[in-house]
Amino acid sequence: MSDAEVTAEVPLTPDPSDVLALSALLSADERALQQRIRDFTDQRIKPNIARWYDDAVFPLELAPELGELGVLGMHLEGYGCPGRSAVEYGLAAMELEAGDSGIRTFVSVQGSLAMTAIHKWGSEDQKQEWLPRMAAGEVIGCFALTEPTAGSDPSSMTTFARRDGTGDNAGWVLDGAKRWIGLASVAGVMVVWAQTDDGVRGFLVPAGMAGVTATPITQKLSMRASIQCDVVFDGVRLGPEAMLPAALGLRGPFTCLNEARYGIIWGAMGAARDSYEAALAYSQDRLQFGKPLAGYQLTQEKLVNMLLEIQKGTMLAFYLGRLKDEKKLRPEQISLGKLNNVREAIKIAREARSILGGNGITLDYSPLRHAANLESVRTYEGTDEVHMLVLGQHITGLGAFR
Template sequence: MTGNGAPASISPAEALSRLDLLGLDELLDSDDRLLRDSIRKFADDQLRPNIAEWFEAGTLPARDLALEFGKLGMLGMHLDGYGCPGAKPSQYALACIEVEAVDSGLRSLVSVQGSLAMYSIYAYGSEEQKQHWLPRMATGEAIGCFGLTESDAGSDPGSMRTRARRDGNGENADWILHGSKMWITNGSIADVAVVWARTEEGISGFLVERGTPGFTATDVHHKISLRASITSELSFDEVRLPASAQLPLARGLRAPLGALTEARFGIVNGAVGAARDALASTLAYASSRVQFGKPISSFQLTQRKLAELAVTVQNMQLVARRLSELKDAHRIEPHQISYGKFNNVRAALEVCREARSILGGSGITTEYPVLRHAVNLETVYTYEGTHEVHTLVLGEKLTGISAYR
């Protein structure tokens, strides 16, 4: 209490502690807590002081950050061998929470690198491809991107128009790749693009290196959301690839969808970080913002909002923790990932929108992270499976009827 009997202002760290109403932090073992705290410190020291400027400028020092993330062991964190840490999925979840607590664009950099590009090579690549790319990608020396979405093939990737054909006979014949991909994170800075294309044998994956003749990447500008993230269009104009560029184990649409399942796990947890950060900053603000002679945190309507938002965030954390347990046990199923994305991203958006109302006019500036998180989450709500698609995944699981095929 202060000298006049009013409650003292709450620091951001204290606000974060108060939000753990169920004591979930106690469930972390010493290794998990050390990992979480080291990433949180890096985020607070190196990322948080710069993120508003990066967001406003619509830029990101992605190559420098990739090297820093590599030093922390966050790239391909849950993969084994090839220079990857082999961490538990639940530990990767903690990393995603702390990074997205700063900005969704930063978590996108980490998850596209590790859970989409690296995972595709790890799961579907040849031994030579793994040895060539994964160690350098784990350190951040090499950056990857994942080319699946097209302008006319978003929720229905099976309708993709990008094609690859053999130039000659036999398994050693070159491939000719033609088409384009849209909304590709890391696209213009990637050293290697994992590209999915239609072939006579079905959907196949290819590794396309930067500088390959006919391959160009153009950044998407004028974004309102995910401004601290590099988003590109990839174009392939009769790109010639050697037979060794094909991912040998990637056959059919199940391959890219398998990688997306990996990445969505990061989204489920990252959304927790965004919502938690928005609410923690709002709680700290409400304790220091004085109206009618007292902090607005003392008003009943504000306390009701804070209580409801805190319960929502804790419920998100419970969903994420349960899915982490299932993934650690190698028992997680795609519909459960859809459950997590359906619930957590929607809830995170609701938290940010209501939290912004507590901040009043201050909430529309980049001085506070709440509205930045909200506009970022509008993209997260859509990418890697729209909210509507995940709704139908759950509907199919419940009814046994596929509504979108």
Template sequence: MTPTSPLNDPFDLLDISSQVGEEERDIQATVRAFLDDHVRPHIADWFETATFPRELVPELGKLGVLGMHLTGYGCAGTSATAYGLACLELEAVDSGLRSFVSVQGSLAMYSIWRYGSEEQKQEWLPRLAAGEAIGCFGLTEPDHGSDPANMSTRAVRDGSDWILNGAKMWITNGGVADVATVWASTEEGIRGFLVPRGTPGFTTHDIKQKLSMRASVTSELSFADVRLPDSARLPEARSLGAPLGCLNEARFGILFGALGAGRDSLQAALRYADSRIQFDRPISGFQLTQRKLADMAVSLNTGMLLSLHLAKLKEAGRIRPEQISIGKLNNVRAALDVARECRTILGANGISLEYAPLRHANNLESVLTYEGTEEIHTLVVGQALTGQSAFR
């Protein structure tokens, strides 16, 4: 049988690009080209040295990816599909980079855009969109990850001010953020507050010795009698539903982004399998290797079709939280399995940072956990199916 030409992109199997509009394809191509030029040549070194390239942030602002799915205040106002495809390209380089963009745009910026006052929006959103300022999102606590309703961080009224005490853990961008959206329990329920860096009593401590997300800043936030004016409170955030709404925005980016890590891993394995000669032939010609490659391609293409379907639901204003949970649950699982399997095709070379799959797999271990663990999303889907909550 005459060999056929290999595909450049695993998603070409189902001609998935034909399901995307021209403007969205152009945005995706622009983001990919920028990353290929400015980030991909350096990412392995940044991962090895646990370096977050802060100088890249204004460039991401110029690229227009910070809060790109929001409207006004310097934001690009793109479609959900365009945002998802940008996240895919970002995570194809490294999950830490996509995580920065997700936290900046879908958590820090979205919390202000959706729940903030006009004064708060004018003060922060243009700077955050331009990459002139960095934001973070303080919800997870050392003892309260999957159960934020029982958070220990508390804000109490003191005259016209608030006094904030507590701690947040595993906060992406925390150590470099200029402003933190912090969620706290109050006598009136859970409320959000904007806490600028330098506010007395507000300190951060970066988490070191990470085996995952090494090119990303992860921090603990501490609040000791932090005095805030009432103008720091997000006026439209009146319950736990507010931070959970922000998380759904970020999870949407993740369900696209994880597929980028999977695609990059599969492309690395395809290139390697075609060039690695064993028993006088490329290993890409062996049946066991082809089965691995075919299974991975089917999994990623299925995940991509799911993502595009969810994007259409989001653009129509019809997406539900359990549908986002299905996307994150399926696609992160798939991408992690693909990255691990690709490492096996690379053999011993797969443990080297010269090749991306094991770096992607390490990062995806964090993606599987944050913004809703695999277990939590499983229970969200289970509750949607049965009408019964298994959380308590």
């Protein structure tokens, strides 16, 4: 084709965010679910998120709405949980994080962490008591694992639960501190991980227990439309029914973390896509030197590079989702997905902001908000370094964590 045959009148692809037509990989039901979550995000999150973010407020009124939407404990079966597939949960995570990472984080903490812990490791009584109300968004849960001095190394946790009494009726006394615990100050139940004389165990701590103090962390530069807390346990007395009976050792919390990490693989691509779409729309409307920004080669290079990574990252998420639905997904594959997609999403959000110029530092546009949020996403559920070491051990056979 000669240069003369290449004109500026080439029509846009029907979906400039999906040149590969990856949506064709979805079933009709999956596409319908994705559209339903996207509509919710467009109607309830995007019009309000700048205000929530600026005011550093998590909109508690969304909890029952998200329950009605069917995204709380979405992948779990029974007890009022939706029982949807891994791919469907991933699509929901992607669409919600296109609105804001903080909202997707709430869904993840509620379902992938707190509800999964109860569903997988809890007694029948614990499941019946908590899961239906949590699935409906009537009760908020939190997952207390990270400590002020034990972030990436939970084996070093110092929170301790000691036996209180003897025999089958012996309870527990819980002492210690946790940090960066999402939703702790508004939670109706905390899933708390603590050392015991028998190893790490999980406990359910209902709201209002004497000796529990949850203090929101303020002056954050990221995740402002979300809640993270410092939590102190000072002689908290729990009955024998508080312990999650099937959880023993770090396998308990790590199983839940892998559920959350899987959702992040999809969610990060939602934030990246929304950043790209904001930059694309702006570049087509914004005139500089007499023509739209989108008409300049440097701008097109940025947009194309963003699109490449979004399409690759979304394709990776699809593949891992299908593996998960086939019960073939392995931890190192989750680490690969989380490491790649969050790292690339941050680059995309930053590049998108550069196209917006000075306007991009305001909350009128989403990319810099996404970039700031993604710094938290990059840190929680395993930092880049942790996932690199997981993959490094997998490919070399040598552990390098210590």
